Structure formats: structure tokens, C-alpha cells
Amino acid sequence: MGSAAAGRIWKGTQKASEHPLLDTPVAICSYISENTAPRLPALAVAAGSHVYIYRNLRPYYKFVLPAENVNTEEQEIWQKVMEGEMVMGDAVAQLTRLQDAGVVLQTRSLQLMNIGDPEAKMAFVEHWQGQPLVATTVITCMDTIKQAIDEPDAVSCLVIGTESGRVLILNPAGTAPVKNIWVGITPAMIAIQGELDVGYRITVAGRDGKLYHIRNGELQQTIIQLEAQPVGLVRLVKHVAVGCMNDVIHAYQPNGTKSWSIYLPCHILAMQRMEVTGQRMTKALLVALSNGEVRVYNEKLLVSVHTVNFPVTALWFGRYGREDNTLLTITKTGMLDIKMLPRTANLEIGALGGGPPPEQEIPLAVPKKTRLYVEQTQREREQAADMHRTFQRDLAKLRLTTARAFVKVLTDGQGAAAFTTSTNLSLSLSVAGLGPRFRLTLLLRNEGARPLLDVPVALRADPSLYALAKAQFTIPLLVPGLQYTYEVAVTAVSPEAGSDAVTVLLLAPAGSHSSAPLLQATLKMPISEPEDL
Amino acid sequence: MAALQQQQPTLNPVWLAQSRLRRRKFDECIEVCTNILDKNPYDQAVWYLKTRALTLKNWIDDLEIEEEGVADVLMDEHQVAQVPRPGTSLSRPLTSSGGSGAPSQAVRPMTGSGRPLTGFARPATSSRPTTSANGRVGTASLQQALKGSKPGTARPVTTSGRFVRLGTASLASEPGGPFIAVDRLDLRKYAARPLLARVLCDYLIYTEHNMKRALELCALATQVSEYQDWWWKSRLGKCYYQLGLLRDAERQFKSALGQGQSATSAGGAALGLGPGANGLNGGAVMISCVLELCKIYLRMDQPNTALEQYTSALAAHPGDSSLLLGIARVYDALREAEKAVSFYKNVLFHDASNVEAIACLAAHHFYTDQPEIALRYYRRLLQMGVTNAELWNNLGLCCFYASQYDMCLGCFDRALTLADDNALPDIWYNIGQTAVGIGDLALAYQAFKIAISLNPNHAEALNNLGVLEYRKGNDDSAAALFRSGQREGSHVFEVFFNGALLAYKAGDFQVSFELVNQALEAYPEHTESHELLKQLKAHFTML
Secondary structure (H helix, E strand, C coil): CECCCEEEEEECCEEEEEEECCCCEEEEEEEECCCCCCCCEEEEEEECCEEEEEECCEEEEEEECCCECCCHHHHHHHHHHHHCCCCHHHHHHHHHHHHHCCCCCCHHHHHHHHCCCHHHHHHHHHHCCCCCCCECCCEEEEEEEECCCCCCCCEEEEEEEECCCEEEEECCCCCCEEEEEECCCCEEEEEEEEECCCEEEEEEEECCCEEEEEECCEEEEEEEECCCCEEEEEECCCCEEEEECCCEEEEECCCCCEEEEEECCCCEEEEEEEEECCCCCEEEEEEEECCCEEEEEECCEEEEEEECCCCEEEEEEEEECCEEEEEEEEECCCCEEEEECCCCCCCCCCCCCCCCCHHHHCCCCCCCCCHHHHHHHHHHHHCHHHHHHHHHHHHHHHHHHHHHHHHHHHHHCCCCEEECCCCCEEEEEEEECCCCEEEEEEEEEECCCCCEEEEEEEEECCCCCEEECCCEEEEEEECECCEEEEEEEEEECCHHHCCCEEEEEECCCCCCCCCCCCEEEEEECCCCCCCCC | CHHHHHHHHHCCHHHHHHHHHHCCCHHHHHHHHHHHHHHCCCCHHHHHHHHHHHHHHCCCCCCCCCCCCHHHHHCCCCCCCCCCCCCCCCCCCCCCCCCCCCCCCCCCCECCCCCECCCCCCHHHHCCCCCCCCCCCCHHHHHHHHECCCCCCECCCCHHHHHHHHHHHHHHCCCCCCCCCHHHCCHHHHHCCHHHHHHHHHHHHHHHCCHHHHHHHHHHHHHHCCCCCHHHHHHHHHHHHHCCCHHHHHHHHHHHHHHHHHHHHCCCCCCCCCCCCCCCCHHHHHHHHHHHHHHHHHHCCCHHHHHHHHHHHHHHCCCCHHHHHHHHHHHHHCCCHHHHHHHHHHHHHHCCCCHHHHHHHHHHHHHCCCHHHHHHHHHHHHHCCCCCHHHHHHHHHHHHHCCCHHHHHHHHHHHHHHCCCCCHHHHHHHHHHHHHHHCCHHHHHHHHHHHHHHCCCCHHHHHHHHHHHHHHCCHHHHHHHHHHHHHHCCCCHHHHHHHHHHHHHCCCHHHHHHHHHHHHHHCCCCHHHHHHHHHHHHHHHCC
């Protein structure tokens, strides 16, 4: 389908014909619609609220979705407004009341309610004057169902899901619905099993992330709640496989019990049924993944993997030309890839083998215990008491050393980061630049529970070496838990004279009874580049 | 003695200068030469001696990669591939630890450049190794580039700029201004005199660091020698390298190697007097050329080419420890630990006292769960007379993990007394680790706090302190510590993972998701991060 809403037919690599469409297509199906020979397939293209049916490359019939029921009260309101029996304000109020009561209003009513200007409201009503309020809906998905017998060239019917939450089954000619099933939620994908006259099941993946089942025209009570939004729905022989956004494919039996799950390494891009005809009649599952892999699963057994270089957007498996089993792959780049299944292909045995992963066979590289280790253990066993005593003595000494160093950190502020215990402040300094102009960055954090107000900051450096842009400033507020960044420009006055340290002092706020600084940190400045270099 | 002193004034001063130069008493030699030159400025022999003495005085071994400047990091145009294949680039070493024998990132910590910690600190091990721009380089890393490798230091603007500074510094210390007025020299005249030209060239390179003039001289001299002299070509290569013209330098060294090989096979390089100092036989020169060529390849991020060069040179000089060491370093950087270890062992076979090889082997055994063997290697270092804070610190760690508890804390004590400001934060960090190991969390807390106060950029200490705060129930300060750790070290995956876990527990899934992705960027195989990511994704897709 082209982006300019046109259907293009290709024969080989040549474009055979092009059919302009009125609307962006949402689904396309080919099916046999007549029982007369030769059985030429018809092409159904769903766009907007119509299904266009083509035969022999010519438009043949247009099916229009039947209008939905409109709430009678809403219809009356519109009638009255158009005939001038009701003032605009009342009409809007009535519509609002209806909406509050839970009635799903039509687009026209919602548009009217959204218009603010009274004149524009009148003009809007005038625009629709004389046209009755109808509920239109659009098609969201489409598939086919065989009518009586399950054969490749048997007559089938179209099955359509609509935005209004219905599933319609049309007659083979596509002129009128033969079944109209109310699901209640917009179907996003449908999967069909069985024949219309014999017995069938339709599985509907709704927009709400649930699976609904329709059996012979009746909506079943079993509703399957998925753990993530579905991205693909495929009917298999006994199961319905649903791929979800959390990279899992679940397979459900018709009665709603889950049979198996496949956990995939990355996102699912597309899923499709693979119905192999020929000697082996296999129904397998095709999955395109975001890492470029296209996998084939027979039940839950992975039977084949191949890689496509670009993300796959769509897959189709079926008859192409004279070849029965062909896989068409469309990538996001617009590439169409055609692969044919070899007649000797075996889809019964796993490609990547089941069973334990190969890593299980490789022993872990555990280094051997050396003789040295044994000797040392021996020594440990013999002199355990001595070793313990020495260790405890050393530990006590180390604790003392550490505690001293820690106290020094708390009191002296010799390093570029400092903390206090009393006010729970932390300050860390860093310097950027090559010189002679540096930027000193102060990172301040109040880790206490109470905010601090008006904290004076003083910077100290050798004036013969460094010129500070500001030697002191006041921080108005330090809220707990936030990181504050302050920058001070520092200029090296004479780069040749060497480097020194800059000390930053956080003083106690005014009014406190102590004059000792809260915090002090020192940063050793790097050697400055000369000015003229 | 008295007789000698009387005789001394009669000694020929030129001979005295020569003797002093031979005995490496450069200052005294320069003094004598200056006196003679004052009397006779045109004495070429004395001029030669003084130039030589000055050069040797300021000689530095420039075979190691020096720290790169800001401009070299940011304005890099020698990059070969934007996204190199794993194993072909130093910035993208083999990701999986399986098979290569290297311990995983969770066991062996990383340096700031995203490479495993080596056992031996060289200028290039802690900083970014090559010119190739990996993911870290970009606008976001401008700050990173401006930051020096040590806390509180800034990077030089350019490598050559730093050499220029070194040059001016060495000249400023000379009384009476520079010895040779470089800008006024007629290089063409010197180029015609091979011996003088050689000393002048080395003087320009090692004392003046005036690469442009040196390059001119080399070019002229190469012309005079009709492109047949490998020595000039190697000097030309050195000049190009320091000017940042790596491709030109590569060409010169390659050409020099080709010529050098023919000269050696023709019966040894005749220029024994060549002032190259390492030019006494063809072999040594060849090795230095190979080493410089490989240095260029490593700068250009072509480790495999460097390996080829080293290996082919080894065929000519089997058992040369500098070549073997070069190979081992490259394998180490590529995270092919088993190969690196075998080469380090090979180095020790030929040179049993090679400090670097011993230290690297020790580190390897330490991180592969054999601390008792690491202990042996470190003890060997100690016996060889290496005493520094780092060694004692490593000994302490080895003792602790080999459960030789009686010696462990004593080692740390010694390390603390020996340490300078650069080593102290790491030692306190390791004390903290030990304290965590014995379960003394209060001690660990204090040690980590000290480490951070000494080096506020210590991401690992910030991370561990954050974990301790979290255990105390102070989630807010833990989160703050993780945040500052994340700002400081993009190579420490633990900070990101812990931050992500904390955010996840607090219900902040978006932040958690971002952090866990950053953790996986730093360590793509981290299982716990993958688990967390899976849980987060489940949360995001859950209905």
C-alpha cells in the first residue's frame, strides 16, 4: 500500500497496476467469493468505514458499514435544536447531562460542546441543518472465514472489526452482514478458526489488553486478561498465540487455559501464521523480532531462525506464483523480501536444539588451590591464637588511627571535601580550568533535617598568588537534601610563582552563639599555565 | 691527594670536561665548558661537550606514552573506525571475560578510561589510552577531558605545549640565558656536519623542546645524507610525533626501520659516536624505533598492528624484555589476560627483576582468587628494595584475603605512614574494604569518609559509603552519595546499579531505568542489572 492511499499490484518486480484509494487502508484480504469456476479470488481493501472489493483488477463493490444506533434522547435534542425549538444553552446542558450519565455521544455532539463562541455554535448547527444524526464508525481489522469447507479455494466470508466494538461477518458476496456481534470493546486484532456453517471460534484482542472469544456467533464468558498489551494474534491448530509487549508469546486453548509461553530476548515486531501445504501440512508461527531475527515456531519448538538486516514491519506466508510456501517480509526501510521454503525443509525438529544450554557443559574456571595455600592454612591452624591476638591488637591500633584521622577531617578541613556532625553539612570543592583563570566550584549539601538561613561563606587564599572574584558571600538558604553549586572565579596573579591552596570556610549564621566556622575545606590549586601561551 | 690538587690546574680542561661527561657529572662538565667557551667561543669540541652535557642532563625517556593534553583528546583526527570491532581497539576490548582468562569487571575494578586496573601504574594506564573516540568522548566529556588524572590537577592543553613548558623551565634555570640561540642558527650549515648536527638535534629535542627547529634540522640533514641515514629518520619521526602528526611519524619510523635493518645486516651501524646515546649498536636502536612506532600505533588505536610490529622485532631480538613487555601491555589492555600473563612470565624469564612484570603478575593472581601467590610476588618486590605506599597497601590486601591476619593491618599501617596525598585516598578506601570484610561497619564508614575528604572524586568510596548509609536506613544521603559517585566516575558500574536499585525501591522507575542502562553501558554483562532491567520492563509493560 502506498502512502498516497493507492493500491499497487506488482507482478514480479514490475508494477502491474495502480488503484487510487479514497482513504488510508487499514486491512487487505483476498478471498474466493463465488462458487462458480474459475474461482478467481476477490481483493477486499478496508479503508475508513468502507470495504472496497476488487475483482479482475477492477472495483466491483463497495460495502458500507451499517450505521450504529444513536441514543434517542441525543437524536431528539439535535432535532429540536435544528428546528429551533430548543435554545443552544439548553441543548448543550442536556448533552452534558447525557454525557455525565454515561452515554457515549456522537462526534458531532462532542464538537458542538467544544465550541466556545455562541455564534460559531450557531454556525455549526446551521452547517448540519437537515442532516439526521447518524453514528458512523470505522474498520479496525479484517480477516476471512471459510464458509463451509476448509479448502484453499473454498468460498469464504469477510470478518470485520469496528471501532464501535462490533464484529461483523459478511455474506460471501460482501453485500450485507450475516452476523453482527457486539463485543463492547474495539477489536484490535482478530483470529478465526473453523467454518461459518460448521462451527467457528473468533478470538478478538481488544484495545483494553483482553482476549474475547466468540463461538458460533455468541460472545463467550471467558475473558483472558493479558499482562501487557498484545502486539500480535495468530491462530494455530489447537491454540491461539498472542504476542505481548513484554516480549512473551502466550498460547491459549479455546476454553481459555494457557498451554505454553515463549519468552523472547527482545521486542516482537510482527507475527504471522505459517501454513505449509504440500507433503507436510504444518501450521507454524512466524515471529519477527526487533534484533532482526525472524523465527519459526512449531508449537513451542523453535524450528528455524534467519536474520533480516532491518526492522520487519509485516510478514505474510502463503502461495506466491507457482510456489506454495513463500514468506514475504516487508522491512521498515521499504524492502520486500521473498523467501521460499525448500521442499526438504523439516519443520518438526528443533533448529537450535532443546535441552540444557551449552554453558552447562563448560566447567567454571575455579583456580586450583595451590600448595602455598595449603601451607598457609596449616600455619593458620597452628598459630591461630597468636594470629588472632596480633590481629586484634593491630585492629585496635587501626581503629585509633582511623578515629584520629576522622576527627581531623571533621575539625581541620584539610581536604577538598568536609563534613560536620553538628549541622550535617557537606562541602566539596573542585577546580576547573588551565589557568591563569580558574573556576572554583563549591558543592554544598545540607544533610540535616532543618534548613539553614544566611550562611556566610569566606574564601581565603594568598593574595600575592590568587585574586578571588569574591572573597565572601552569603548563602540565603540551604534546604535539606538539595545540592547547591556555587562558582567563584579565581585568577592566578603570577603564574610563574607557583601554586598554593584555597581555603573555604562556612561560618556560623548570624545570631548563633559560636564564632567558630561550621566547616572548612582546602583545595590545592593546580599549577597555572602562563597567560600568554 | 695534595699532589693531585697541585696537578689539577695543569689538567687539560677539555679532557677534564670529557671525563666528567663520561662520569655523568653534567653540572661540573657544563661549568668547565662554559669557562672555556668564555675564552674561546668557537671551540667546536667544547661546544660539542657542553651541548651533550646539557642534553643528557635534561634527558627523559620518552618511550612511554605520556599523558595526553586536552586538545589531543578533544580534537582528535587520527581515529580509524567510529565503531571498531571488539578486540581490534583499546577502547573496545573483548567484552566477555569468558575464554580470555581475565576476571570479570565485578572482580577487577576499572580505571577511569574503562579499562581494567593494571598492576603497574604508567602514565597511560589511568588516563585515556588512545586517540580513538569511544562513547565517552563528546561534549559531555569536556569536563572529563579538562579534569586531570589526579585530583585537583588540570590536564595540560596539549602534550607538545607541556614539552614547550618543560623547555622554557630548563632554559630559565640556566644562568645567562639559553646556551644556543636557536632562532639565529643557520641550520643548513650544521646539517652539513653530521656529528655536530646530531648533538644539536638532540639538544633541540630534549633541552629546548623546540620541535619545529629540530624538524627543520632533521629534514635538512636527511637530505644531506641522501635519505640513507636511519638515525635522522627516527629523529624526524620523533619530531613529527611530538607535533602530533602521527601518520608522518609512522612513515618516518617505518622508513628508518627498513634502512636500519639493512645497515645492521651490512655489519653494524657505523655511527657508534652518534649522540643518540642508545645508538651503540644497531640492535638497541632498532628496538627503540620499534617501541616508538608501536607507541604511535597505540595512540592511533591499532593494537593489533602494534602487536605485529613487536612480534616481528622479537624475531630479530629474541628475549628482549622491553618488546615482551610491550606485547604483554597490549594484551593486558585488550583484556586477554592469559596471553598477557604468559608474556609477563616470559619477561621474568629473561629479566628476573622486572618490577612491572612482577607487579602485573601479582595483580593478576590477586584478582583471580590466588592472593597467596600475589603475596609471594609482592614479597619479591619488597626484597628487591621497592618500598612504597602502594606496595604495602597491596601486601596488606593480599595478607587479608590470604587470611594471614597477623600481618595484614601492619602493612596498612606502614602504607599510611609512607603515603603521599595521591595514594592516601586509595589506602583509606582499602582499609574501609577490609573493615567491611571483618564486619566493622563503623570503622569502614570512617575510613570511606576519610577517603572522600582526601579525594572528593573517589567514586568507589562514594559508592561504598552510600551502601553503608543505605544499611543505616538513610536512603536520602545514600542516594545523594550515589549521585555524586555517578558524577565522578562513569566507569564504576556499581554506583549506577546501586542508584538504580535505590530508585527502584523508592518506586522511581524512570530514574531507575536510566541508571540501570548507564550501569549496563559501563558493564554490559552485569547480571543483576539485567535482572533489574527485566523487572523494570515488566513494570512498564504491565497493564
